[in-house]
Amino acid sequence: xxxxxxxxxxxxxxxxxxxxxxxxxxxxxxxxxxxxxxxxxxxxxxxxxxxxxxxxxxxxxxxxxxxxxxxxxxxxxxxxxxxxxxxxxxxxxxxxxxxxxxxxxxxxxxxxxxxxxxxxxxxxxxxxxxxxxxxxxxxxxxxxxxxxxxxxxxxxxxxxxxxxxxxxxxxxxxxxxxxxxxxxxxxxxxxxxxxxxxxxxxxxxxxxxxxxxxxxxxxxxxxxxxxxxxxxxxxxxxxxxxxxxxxxxxxxxxxxxxxxxxxxxxxxxxxxxxxxxxxxxxxxxxxxxxxxxxxxxxxxxxxxxxxxxxxxxxxxxxxxxxxxxxxxxxxxxxxxxxxxxxxxxxxxxxxxxxxxxxxxxxxxxxxxxxxxxxxxxxxxxxxxxxxxxxxxxxxxxxxxxxxxxxxxxxxxxxxxxxxxxxxxxxxxxxxxxxxxxxxxxxxxxxxxxxxxxxxxxxxxxxxxxxxxxxxxxxxxxxxxxxxxxxxxxxxxxxxxxxxxxxxxxxxxxxxxxxxxxxxxxxxxxxxxxxxxxxxxxxxxxxxxxxxxxxxxxxxxxxxxxxxxxxxxxxxxxxxxxxxxxxxxxxxxxxxxxxxxxxxxxxxxxxxxxxxxxxxxxxxxxxxxxxxxxxxxxxxxxxxxxxxxxxxxxxxxxxxxxxxxxxxxxxxxxxxxxxxxxxxxxxxxxxxxxxx
Amino acid sequence: xxxxxxxxxxxxxxxxxxxxxxxxxxxxxxxxxxxxxxxxxxxxxxxxxxxxxxxxxxxxxxxxxxxxxxxxxxxxxxxxxxxxxx
Numbered sequence: 221x222x223x224x225x226x227x228x229x230x231x232x233x234x235x236x237x238x239x240x241x242x243x244x245x246x247x248x249x250x251x252x253x254x255x256x257x258x259x260x261x262x263x264x265x266x267x268x269x270x271x272x273x274x275x276x277x278x279x280x281x282x283x284x285x286x287x288x289x290x291x292x293x294x295x296x297x298x299x300x301x302x303x304x305x306x307x308x309x310x311x312x313x314x315x316x317x318x319x320x321x322x323x324x325x326x327x328x329x330x331x332x333x334x335x336x337x338x339x340x341x342x343x344x345x346x347x348x349x350x351x352x353x354x355x356x357x358x359x360x361x362x363x364x365x366x367x368x369x370x371x372x373x374x375x376x377x378x379x380x381x382x383x384x385x386x387x388x389x390x391x392x393x394x395x396x397x398x399x400x401x402x403x404x405x406x407x408x409x410x411x412x413x414x415x416x417x418x419x420x421x422x423x424x425x426x427x428x429x430x431x432x433x434x435x436x437x438x439x440x441x442x443x444x445x446x447x448x449x450x451x452x453x454x455x456x457x458x459x460x461x462x463x464x465x466x467x468x469x470x471x472x473x474x475x476x477x478x479x480x481x482x483x484x485x486x487x488x489x490x491x492x493x494x495x496x497x498x499x500x501x502x503x504x505x506x507x508x509x510x511x512x513x514x515x516x517x518x519x520x521x522x523x524x525x526x527x528x529x530x531x532x533x534x535x536x537x538x539x540x541x542x543x544x545x546x547x548x549x550x551x552x553x554x555x556x557x558x559x560x561x562x563x564x565x566x567x568x569x570x571x572x573x574x575x576x577x578x579x580x581x582x583x584x585x586x587x588x589x590x591x592x593x594x595x596x597x598x599x600x601x602x603x604x605x606x607x608x609x610x611x612x613x614x615x616x617x618x619x620x621x622x623x624x625x626x627x628x629x630x631x632x633x634x635x636x637x638x639x640x641x642x643x644x645x646x647x648x649x650x651x652x653x654x655x656x657x658x659x660x661x662x663x664x665x666x667x668x669x670x671x672x673x674x675x676x677x678x679x680x681x682x683x684x685x686x687x688x689x690x691x692x693x694x695x696x697x698x699x700x701x702x703x704x705x706x707x708x709x710x711x712x713x714x715x716x717x718x719x720x721x722x723x724x725x726x727x728x729x730x731x732x733x734x735x736x737x738x739x740x741x742x743x744x745x746x747x748x749x750x751x752x753x754x755x756x757x758x759x760x761x762x763x764x765x766x767x768x769x770x771x772x773x774x775x776x777x778x779x780x781x782x783x784x785x786x787x788x789x790x791x792x793x794x795x796x797x798x799x800x801x802x803x804x805x806x807x808x809x810x811x812x813x814x815x816x817x818x819x820x821x822x823x824x825x826x827x828x829x830x831x832x833x834x835x836x837x838x839x840x841x842x843x844x845x846x847x848x849x850x851x852x853x854x855x856x857x858x859x860x861x862x863x864x865x866x867x868x869x870x871x872x873x874x875x876x877x878x879x880x881x882x883x884x885x886x887x888x889x890x891x892x893x894x895x896x897x898x899x900x901x902x903x904x905x906x907x908x909x910x911x
Numbered sequence: 912x913x914x915x916x917x918x919x920x921x922x923x924x925x926x927x928x929x930x931x932x933x934x935x936x937x938x939x940x941x942x943x944x945x946x947x948x949x950x951x952x953x954x955x956x957x958x959x960x961x962x963x964x965x966x967x968x969x970x971x972x973x974x975x976x977x978x979x980x981x982x983x984x985x986x987x988x989x990x991x992x993x994x995x996x997x
Contacts, residue, residue: 297952301945330978331954447944483944487951495978504977515981516964523965523973618983622970630985631971726949726988729973729981 239287239398240315244308244339245323246332247294248611248730250351253381253739254323255291258391261742263291282395290317296331298338299448303652306450312342313435319394320344323381326356326363327511327731329502333494336372340405343436345397346374349390353378355731359512360505367501373403382736406438409489413482416474417441420467427460445471446483515611515731522615532616535607536638543599543642544676550595558588577780578767586763589826590756593643594748596673600642601744609735609743614727621725627710628718630654630725633663637706640670641699644872646747647672648879658718661880665713665888668868669706671699674826678863681829685844686856694857698864705865705895759824762870766820766831769793783834794819794835808904809855818862824869854907858900866896922996926963926972927989934962935994942991950992954979960997 243258245251255263259278276291292311293304312320322339324332329350339346356363365376375393379386408414420441443451444467455464474482507513522528566580607613613635621631632654640647644667651663679698683691771782773792782788789795790812798812798819805815813835821828836846847856867889868876877885923938937959940947950956954976964981965973972989975981984992 297948299948299952301948325980328978328980331980334952334954481944484947484951487948488956491951491954491956498978512975512981516975519964519973519981525967614983618965618971618973621983621985622967625970625986631983725971725983725985726953727983728953729983731981 237285239282239285239319240317241287241289241319241321241394242292242311242315242317243289243321243323244292244312244335245294246296246325246335246728248728249294249323249325249332250381251291251294251323252743253736254321254349254351254379254387255289256736256739256742257381257384257387258289261738263289282391285395285398287394290315295335297335298342299446301449309450312339312344318345319347319397321347321349321390321394323349323351326350326353326378327359327361329356329361329363330494330498333497334490337407337490337493340372340374341407341436341439341442343402343405343439345400345402347390347393347397348372348374348376349381349386350376350378351381354380354383354385355511358507358509360507360510362503362505364501364503368497371497371501373405382733382739407490407493409486412474412477413445413486413489416445416470416482419470420444420463423463423466427463441467442486445474446486447471511731511733515729518732519615519729522612523618525619528615528619532619535612539600539603539607540641542603543596544673547595547599551592554591554595555588558584558591562588573780574771577771577783578764581780581783582764582767583760585830586760587756589763589824589830590752590759592677593673593826594752596676597643597748598744600673601646601747602740604639604642605740605743605747606735609733609740611730611732614729617725617727618729627662627666627707628714629659629662629710632725632727633659636663637666637670640667640672642673644668644670644672644868645875646750648872648875649750651879657880661884662710662713662718664876664880664884665891666706666710668872668888668892669702669709669865671702671864672825674824674869675864677826677829679860681832681843682847682851682856682860685847686851686853694860698860701861701899702864705899709891709895759827759871762820762824763827766794766827770834786836789835807901808858810859811850814859818866821863822867822870824871825863828863854904854911857907858903861903862896862900864896865892865899867892923993924996925990926961926974926984926992926994927966927986928968929963929966929972929994929996931963931966934960934997936960936997937992938995939993940991941993942988946988946991950988953982955982955992961994 243251243255255276255278259280263276263278278289278291280287280289290311292308295302295305295308298305298309298312311317320339322332322336324336336346336348350363350365353363365378369376375397377386377390377393379390381387409417417438418441421437424437424440440451444455444464452464455461471482474485478485522531563580563584566576566584569576571579604613607616616634617631619631620634624631624633627633633651636647636650636654638647639650647667647670648664651660651667654660654663675698676695679695683694687694767783770789770792771778771780774796775791778788778792782792794816795812798816801815801819802810802812813832816835817828817831820831832847833843836843836850851859867873873885873889876888926935929935937955937957939957940950940955942950955961955974959976959978961974961976961979963972963974966989969986971983971985973981973983
């Protein structure tokens with residue numbers, strides 16, 4: 221299938237130049253797989269300016285050029301409607317990549333060509349990486365690549381990204397293309413529309429100097445005819461209203477003549493062209509070993525309303541079994557290593573008491589609280605990424621669409637909600653797939669009630685001490701309370717706050733594939749890393765604050781031994797502040813030590829346990845006996861419930877703020893405090909009656 | 912030219928009401944501009960034939976055709992796609 225001849229003396233003429241390459245494509249075409257292959261897994265993740273959508277960048281050397289490869293979000297078009305589309309377009313217009321690689325799926329090439337046309341219209345230097353050519357062959361899809369190359373005048377390289385096939389040829393083509401001119405592309409929209417484009421682009425051309433960005437005037441004219449909000453805004457901000465007015469007049473005239481929206485007419489023209497290409501260069505014969513047939517067969521089971529749901533529940537059980545039960549020894553190992561070995565090392569060091577206490581009691585404690593979660597999170601994300609890459613999560617969204625609709629959400633919201641059981645932070649980040657602001661706000665309001673893994677140690681500690689026989693049931697009841705509260709929240713917010721209905725979803729159902737281990741590993745590690753960095757830094761620094769507020773008080777420095785001396789500790793700042801709040805929790809019979817633990821649990825819920833241990837001045841062995849003497853099973857249960865509901869941890873709150881704004885964040889936090897107080901009160905009342 | 916549904920079709924129904932396994936042709940999308948564009952972009956436009964793979968009639972549907980591949984459409988979306996039974 222060789223389609224491009226590479227001269228043997230290919231060399232980049234300019235020395236030490238830096239080149240930007242963007243990788244773009246529809247969702248589920250193997251963009252990330254290609255990115256990982258090109259960058260050999262060496263990439264860093266940042267954010268796109270102004271938004272919190274991940275930006276993945278990798279650097280490689282091609283000959284004498286250093287190439288920065290940027291992975292763009294998966295999109296179907298470049299109309300700048302969704303956040304992902306805006307990001308992609310902004311990158312293409314403002315960062316001006318020297319080369320754009322569009323990853324296209326060979327199995328249904330036509331759908332990918334729509335984006336191709338839009339990219340070509342932007343006058344970009346495009347290379348198509350035609351991915352999954354092996355699957356296409358099995359499907360009986362035959363693509364005349366030479367024909368397409370001649371027609372589109374751009375290089376098309378067949379690849380199998382997941383297996384690394386064709387990557388070298390793609391790299392050679394990139395090197396070769398760097399200094400080549402951009403071939404011109406012009407899709408004929410028909411006489412009338414062409415005339416309109418001509419008129420508008422002339423207008424643009426005459427005020428080109430007012431445009432401080434370099435852009436193709438034909439492309440701008442096309443965008444104006446399609447009513448592109450972003451382009452209209454850009455022109456407005458540069459005082460070019462006259463162009464907008466004139467193009468609107470031309471557009472209205474056309475619409476009156478065709479009795480149809482110009483945007484629709486133009487999209488139809490593009491599809492006309494795509495279908496003509498398809499007719500000439502794509503042949504669909506009988507499938508040899510059809511993945512489509514296999515996928516359809518599997519879908520009959522997995523999307524079945526009853527069997528599908530049962531399979532999903534078992535999958536979820538397996539996922540949690542894997543990420544919580546099986547990795548427990550690993551977690552314990554980390555814990556023992558830190559709390560015994562390293563802790564003692566610091567404690568018995570030659571350093572002054574206050575320094576060694578700072579290192580051991582504050583920093584080290586904080587670090588170990590964070591590290592203890594790595595095994596759980598890693599395995600949880602491994603499972604989720606695996607399911608995501610097989611294509612199964614799209615089916616889960618389908619399965620739950622009907623139910624999620626009842627909560628005012630689309631089926632896609634089920635995935636962020638489920639990730640919430642692992643950690644609320646990535647869950648909130650993943651609500652971006654929901655598209656509309658309304659759906660995101662609603663889902664984000666529900667996620668904090670999904671009992672994250674950081675709350676599990678609290679349940680584990682209390683159930684081990686108070687509910688040894690019914691440990692699993694009691695823990696499950698926590699998850700249940702959380703889910704029910706989330707549902708009530710959705711109904712409440714939906715009726716009081718949003719009132720509008722969710723916009724329906726349109727979601728690709730990719731064929732089932734065996735995921736690449738590397739891609740799953742990389743994706744999971746990136747997620748764990750973001751937790752470590754986001755939550756880790758906050759937790760460690762706040763552990764230092766706790767430590768400081770514990771060893772000092774209204775009377776000054778109490779000494780590092782305050783941490784192990786309850787009498788000293790009761791004179792600390794933490795104690796004073798918590799005692800102030802005691803009357804509020806009088807009905808719960810909670811003393812200041814619980815309140816203090818909860819205050820700092822806001823910082824990170826996992827801190828509650830370590831703080832209880834400190835405040836009850838219990839060492840590693842002592843905590844259970846101390847708790848048994850000061851808690852009843854009922855107060856233990858109520859504390860667990862309160863911890864579940866009262867407020868998301870600081871890392872989550874910070875994420876909510878960056879994702880959907882301060883106002884909604886404050887609303888969610890105060891709402892949760894009220895809910896937690898009410899539910900806990902109810903449990904104590906009802907429990908008191910039963911017992 | 913294959914795109915326009917032609918003269919007034921007789922049996923036009925919302926996609927949400929079509930039985931599983933049937934093949935239908937899209938006649939019109941009666942949604943807002945955003946939805947129309949989104950569907951057009953993935954190749955679901957008037958004149959295109961699609962096969963209904965799954966439809967519980969009050970939930971989402973799964974459809975496929977060779978150009979677009981397989982897609983799942985929410986109930987609200989499926990209600991807005993008017994199709995003609997072949």
